[in-house]
Amino acid sequence: MKNNEIKSLTDTQVDLIRRHWHKNSSFIGFPNAERDSEQDNWYDDLLVQPDWFSNAISSSTTVAVARKGAGKSAVRLASIEKRKKDSKTLIVNASADELATFHAERLDKATVRGYGAVADWMQIYADLVVRHLARDMSGSLLTNDDEIAVRAWAKTNGITERDYGERIVDAVKTLVPWAKKLASENNGQEIEREERIARVAAATNFILYVDDFDNLQEKGGATNIRLVRDAIEAADRITHSNKNGEVHLFMRQDLWLNINPGWHYSDKVTGAVHLNWDVGDLKRWTQQRLRYAIGKALDTSPHLIRVPFDDMWHIFFPKEIRLKNKTESDSFSYFVRRSMYTPRSLQKMIKFALDGTDRLPVPGAIIEEAEWNYSTDQLEFLKTEFGSLCTGLDICVQSFTGKPLEWIASDLYKHLRGLIGNGQVKLHDGVSYGEPDIALARFLYRIGFLEVRYPQEVRYEVRDVMRYPDHWKSIRTDDAVRWAVRSAFFNGLKAFGR
Template identity: 20%
Template sequence: MREDLLSDDLFGNEAGEDEAKERLSVYYLEKPENNIFFSTKKKLQFVRSRKGVGKSALLNYAAYKLESECPYDIQINIKASELIALSDPKDLTALELTNCWQQRICTRINVELGKKIDIAYDDDSLTLVETSELTGFKGRNLLSALADRLSLKIKSNEIKINKLSSANNIELLKRYSASEEIKVWLFIDDIDATFTNTEENKIIVSTFFTACRYLVNDVKNLNIRASVRTDVWTILEDYDEALDKCEQYMLDLKWSTSDTGKILAKKILTYFKEEHPLDVPRLYSIDKDEIKIFNLVFSGAIKWGDKCVPPHRAIHILSAGRPRWAAQLCKIAARDAYSKYKDAIASGNINFAMDEYGKYRIADLYKEHSHQCTNLKYLIEIFRNGKKYYRTFDLLNFIENSLNKAKITIYLDGNAIGADKNQLAHFLYRIGFITLRNDEYNKALGFTRFEDNPNLLLPVNLNNNDLWEIHPSYRNVLNLKE
């Protein structure tokens, strides 16, 4: 039905953490290389990617899987801001901050355990939060240690019991203390949500990862999963050598062109099976019937230059391999198709969507990378009304001449010395503003991204035959020409 094009569920929720776990579990694309994140044998795992690639969705999906496999374990899903709010980290050394993070994490578990045994905290009992200590936890069962602490507080009347007899609470505490099998799974998202490239921010965020590593080694039955942006991690690992020991627990999350196709197809098929179960063949397979599934929403192939390509290939390029961006683009194009009385999305609808879509992308670019680059807007704006393509040396000269003319100096990654044209070009490549043209169909994206080859555009390997393009998602909003 044409009205399906207006449904927010057709391409899934753009925020992975907001999607219902049950629905996410139906369309989430599992990849063998990501399965380590779900393993009950791994106490500590981090996931790293750019914004919009799906870190929150992965955490959400992992929580769902582990809840199904380990229904009696305790799960705590939080934003990092909930931990930061529990104490003041100012003027602390790295060791003190590491200890502070550990205290915050254990405090949060204390609160959750209190909920499980139906304890209500009054103002006085917040001393439990403020004085949470790690001493005595090492080598012990986590729930037993925390239950002992709560038991002591109950005996000293610092915690009030809600509508349960003391016998019931004692039994609850006994069960928790005696159980060696129950585990705590802590899922922490957005540790770098408000990260800026300052000394204070770097030490606060970097010590979080070290604290997690210490805790899972010292505390039995505690398991942690957390996320971080790729660009933030790059800054942190150069700043804090202790993070070298965390690298082994890091999963790099990324999606190929084929993956994007499967993700879109699974979302579309999930929606139609929910909304039109009698109209969609139950035997549709993501692997065998992908074209048929796309034809439920798209009117055939998408025109790309002088070629026609499958819808997911064009969407993958325009979304830079980020599922959130892909969902946004598809929703804008779907609304345009509906407004023009079309039953499916065509090339013209995607082209029309690029103006609105480009505004989202340029805003995201500034939000995601301004902490790495002072005057990032000025650096991007020199390209406005300019060309889409540059050979290597034309690109370098254009950057240098434009900034000299405007008398602007750009600083990267907290350096006190202004960046030169080579450093700025490589930075634009690093953040995905420019990509290397690649016309071979089987190569990733039709473009080479920084993730594919981070060593391009360095002074030692400059090649003037390379053709650098402003990424297609930015072209309309910057009014770029052929």
């Protein structure tokens, strides 16, 4: 492998890079961090760390808030990588689905009660940790019918944020003799299992990561919102009141925005980190991918590639794209503006373009077709991802087909009232605030389908959920405000008429 720093590229090198990646878009990565992280030197060469990243992976973070594809999984993987070197610390990964499966009855009772679920959540978190540690030691998951489980659970009854870690240590001590007995009965794996038992028995710190926490919102309703609030409060208290225990939750931005109004504990949550990408962050993400591509093609380390961004980008894409109004736009800015301002969203549009071309740089006509495909894909994602929160969301979104890009406020509300009035569209109680038409418009803003435009002398001042997530609470309702379908979706709507 060559080890000289490269600051510029010759025509020969550019041709070599283009031939290397002809009909191969793998350098742009994969839509999920778990698969992406399997690439060589992912942590060193490909992981981008925006300004918020160090806070997101710190021990004091209770909840990481982000849109789909903004990097929640990458944050979780990086945080685990950072923490797993401590032999006294044990890390447990769980999903919200697993949590709901084992504790459905307890959560249902808390739902009926309607209050005071913080203590329930502390017990549930401890239970998840103990179950996973039991599986680590024995190779089998405890069930509620196991006699040993009953004894272990008794150690965590009445657990609080202040004795969280100590109670789990007590529960583990109860499990160790049982696990050793199982190990002695299975000689084939005895040595390996004994090592696991010893590691668990010696642990004093316990970290729980719960991914996809927003799945708990799917039933809808104000009661579920209370449960989610109590879950965050319990995690926050444990993480900041006990040196031996941490609970880290990962949830979608729209759920976080939805639970905050009227929540008494909102201003006390000290460990919330928002994973919001700006144009500069997305440019750095793309830059790392381009360095990786060039390094692979030229058989050198990506760290040695010091070529200006534009020169790297133009290997694969033209300098400018001609818009429908006959003006020209910088091609990278064009891609970003049509994305949802997340790496996954940008990755998808770039991949559509690369997969659709038979030559590099990608011609403008191919980019236009990629935008159609990307926009249609984003529409389907929107309907699938948020359909559980709004009955008839697919009908609502499709109702904008053949309609103008931009709306004055009164026309938009009239359109939405029509959908609501004939029973085709209905927001679930947990995501609806105020008058139904205004609530629906704000919901469409929160999920990224609509943006708000405030007219100025020369151009609009645009507000969207990607850059101004809290703006939905204070959007004016008069006709001085313009609403518009975001460009990420508008072409998809037009595609149905092609």
